[in-house]
Amino acid sequence: MSERRRPDDVDVLRGLLGPEGPELSCEACFEALDRYVELELSGADADARVPGMRAHLEGCGACDEDRRSLRALIEAGLASAPPAPAD
Numbered sequence: 001m002s003e004r005r006r007p008d009d010v011d012v013l014r015g016l017l018g019p020e021g022p023e024l025s026c027e028a029c030f031e032a033l034d035r036y037v038e039l040e041l042s043g044a045d046a047d048a049r050v051p052g053m054r055a056h057l058e059g060c061g062a063c064d065e066d067r068r069s070l071r072a073l074i075e076a077g078l079a080s081a082p083p084a085p086a087d
């Protein structure tokens with residue numbers, strides 16, 4: 001380790017909150033997951049369209065697992081992510 005870093009409160013907070021910006025809650029993450037995965041698969045910039053999602057997925061294993069499952073399903077053609085039903 002050649003880099004000298006002074007651990008301070010900001011670093012500690014960053015470690016807890018993730019690298020940047022406000023992070024989604026699991027609930028918000030779940031609600032946006034279909035859209036996020038669709039954007040990812042379509043090659044769109046999903047991280048820009050759904051701010052906070054990436055940070056959450058990196059810090060939340062459960063949601064990341066959901067994302068991977070959903071993505072695998074869609075890629076296999078077993079599930080589609082339809083637009084939210086209008087009620």
Ligand SMILES: [Zn+2]
Nearest residue numbers: 026029060063
């Ligand atoms: Zn989560």
